[in-house]
Amino acid sequence: MEPDAELAGDRAVEATSEETPDDIPAEIKPKEATSIVWAGSDPQLLLDVKACLTENGIASVVAEEGVEKRVSVRPVDEARAREIIREVLEATPPE
Numbered sequence: 001m002e003p004d005a006e007l008a009g010d011r012a013v014e015a016t017s018e019e020t021p022d023d024i025p026a027e028i029k030p031k032e033a034t035s036i037v038w039a040g041s042d043p044q045l046l047l048d049v050k051a052c053l054t055e056n057g058i059a060s061v062v063a064e065e066g067v068e069k070r071v072s073v074r075p076v077d078e079a080r081a082r083e084i085i086r087e088v089l090e091a092t093p094p095e
Helices: 043-055 075-090
Strands: 035-040 061-065 068-073
Touching (some): 035 043, 043 075
Antiparallel strands (some): 035 068
16 A cells, blocks of 8 residues: 555645545525526426536526526536536436
8 A cells, every 4th residue: 555545643645636626616605696507396307407517617506486496607607507407408318
């Protein structure tokens, strides 16, 4: 085993990019997320959309209005978020 493979006492181990991905989005304020990229009432699809955006480094905010949920992102992320959601919606389920 390599010496840096474990933590020993106060010794710090240098993290690799796989261990600490820098594309995990930071929390954003609802006022920053002004571009609605998805709206619907399917709770599983909402979870899928949020997870895919997060995995791709896009922070989002969910707003509820009755049974409908809306996912919004920052305007700078809108085009990329829409493309990711399009891919999610067009995906065929595993057989």
